[in-house]
Amino acid sequence: MISSGEGAIRVERPTKTLRELALEKVRDAIISGHFKPGERLVERDLCAQLGVSRTIVREVLRHLESEGLVTNPTNKGPMVALLDIGEARQIYEIRGALEGMAAKLCAEKGDPDLVAQLDAALASIRKAYALNDMRSVLEETTGFYEALFTRVERQIAWGVVKLMTVRINHLRSMTIKTEGRSVDGPKQMQLIVDAIRAGNGAAAERAAIDHVRAAAAIADAVLSAQVPAAES
Amino acid sequence: MISSGEGAIRVERPTKTLRELALEKVRDAIISGHFKPGERLVERDLCAQLGVSRTIVREVLRHLESEGLVTNPTNKGPMVALLDIGEARQIYEIRGALEGMAAKLCAEKGDPDLVAQLDAALASIRKAYALNDMRSVLEETTGFYEALFTRVERQIAWGVVKLMTVRINHLRSMTIKTEGRSVDGPKQMQLIVDAIRAGNGAAAERAAIDHVRAAAAIADAVLSAQVPAAES
DNA sequence: CGACGGTTTTTGGTAGACCATAATACCCGA
DNA sequence: TCGGGTATTATGGTCTACCAAAAACCGTCG
The missing domain is CATH 1.20.120.530 (GntR ligand-binding domain-like)
Incomplete structure (x- = not known):
């Protein structure tokens, strides 16, 4: 995808950021059914479960929202998307x-x-x-x-x-x-x-x-x- | 899309959250060319320009990233995506x-x-x-x-x-x-x-x-x- | 039993701090 | 002047604490 001109000798440190880790965890949890469709995803609860701050959790939820795995009724808080x-x-x-x-x-x-x-x-x-x-x-x-x-x-x-x-x-x-x-x-x-x-x-x-x-x-x-x- | 059983007399306040507003602003700015491809999107600058907090800006950037409008090279910070x-x-x-x-x-x-x-x-x-x-x-x-x-x-x-x-x-x-x-x-x-x-x-x-x-x-x-x- | 009203929960949003790292500027010696 | 090492700065990544407002919950009173 990236046109790296100088061959493949790049060092490529796979520095996963905390957010990416959290994203994968939550996504897997949804996919695997650990969080069931319709279930509420309370930000602060997720913070505790993942051991990360709200900043991270919010970004993760937003990301999953744009993936369609999470819906976010305004003023109600995010929940696992229901599959119609x-x-x-x-x-x-x-x-x-x-x-x-x-x-x-x-x-x-x-x-x-x-x-x-x-x-x-x-x-x-x-x-x-x-x-x-x-x-x-x-x-x-x-x-x-x-x-x-x-x-x-x-x-x-x-x-x-x-x-x-x-x-x-x-x-x-x-x-x-x-x-x-x-x-x-x-x-x-x-x-x-x-x-x-x-x-x-x-x-x-x-x-x-x-x-x-x-x-x-x-x-x-x-x-x-x-x-x-x-x-x- | 939503099966609202009770007709169309809903009040439907289009309460756009700040985040949604900001998202549209930035997206439009990119689409309209106000931010040019390859240009860096510095979080704190965007905060100032949009008049919102970093939390919001980061969520917006994440969203645009998953839309493909923004790329996020690790350790470099987000920039407007280049179109190959x-x-x-x-x-x-x-x-x-x-x-x-x-x-x-x-x-x-x-x-x-x-x-x-x-x-x-x-x-x-x-x-x-x-x-x-x-x-x-x-x-x-x-x-x-x-x-x-x-x-x-x-x-x-x-x-x-x-x-x-x-x-x-x-x-x-x-x-x-x-x-x-x-x-x-x-x-x-x-x-x-x-x-x-x-x-x-x-x-x-x-x-x-x-x-x-x-x-x-x-x-x-x-x-x-x-x-x-x-x-x- | 049901309506009312207050308390708690939870989200939306903010401010500011801290650290790590990358890039840059700078400075000093050979 | 050149090279290299160091200080500084810019910026992202992350955390904590805080506030307002909407919802949800709950208990009391009619």
Whole structure:
């Protein structure tokens, strides 16, 4: 991303600032469900729990707000964002559009290295499924798509997809556990890779969209079942 | 967005918090070029200029950072983000994908009201061009696309497009001033509307993509000319 | 049981302090 | 004059304390 002219001998001290640490902690806590949707996030409580000052906490909350993980009704204080079923559908749709675009570009690029990388990622996913290691499944799947985007220099689209993804993370972890997903999921991704290998852009796009669509359908079912009819 | 059960008699005091005000001010200052790309944004200076405390300024900077308008090199302090030509291309591409998607959905919906609204927006754009009122051109164009997205309930995609758009705002204001743009721009948008009116989803999608593509091409030319060869 | 009124909680926002580090200016000796 | 080391300054990162106002809570009284 940064055009550092002078090679890779940079010292790169990964000085994480306290704020970044706190941000990750809170984000993970939300994603992992430690803080449940709708739960209030009281600034001073967070200060105590994180062991940092309000300055930090406020900045973190603001950041998460702009990520869509936290909502902030004025004069009420921040809370973990609720995921609307309509929003979830929209997010899956956006992912479909962008992942389809990336897959198409990959196919048109015709880079054997890329195909190899995707194959490897897919193998890892299958292995993780076999071991029932859902955490790794998610991780490797993320890696698969990261390659899909970044190998054709689409960092920004990848950023958007990541942003969207954190908001539906708990849905993701439910969809991958669904009956048959351990077979269907990789199979659909295989179709993407095959189309890319064949250099068939249109097919790659379609396959990517289909894969997201399948995940969306499962998520939809999960959400509908989970909240059959929220009373007024 | 919010399901307020009890009708529209809400008092709705638009109590903007200071922070929100400050955020808009700074964002506008960046978009309008008051703060130029690469310029340092010194926290204490901003405090003085905005008349708010450092807490607020820091939160605002963090927010703009996650919008991509500000970068924050560690140990250096925030500065207005530089727009890379590659990033600009990526952004136009994403807009193409999403606006194409929205246009297609609009066509498939077949809502006469929507068509009327788009026609009206387009008329306003033409009028603004005739008056050489570029500010209004931008505004009305935004309205056009907002309708395109929100009329088919794609608020999230619209949010993404808005996010992308602020980052290329100065490019936008240059492209619309380009020779012939006052004719070509509306003409291309007319094609979108026509396709929607005809209920032709594929054509609407194509027209939307073409329109973005044309803008991207101009932006590309502008950027390439502007920075012929940035030295190492 | 319900309305009223006060107390506590919590947010929005401010001021100012402290430290660490990066950049800059400066100064002194060879 | 040049080189190098040191003092200074600018700035971000972080903390604490404080205030006002909105909300939430709670207990009392009609």
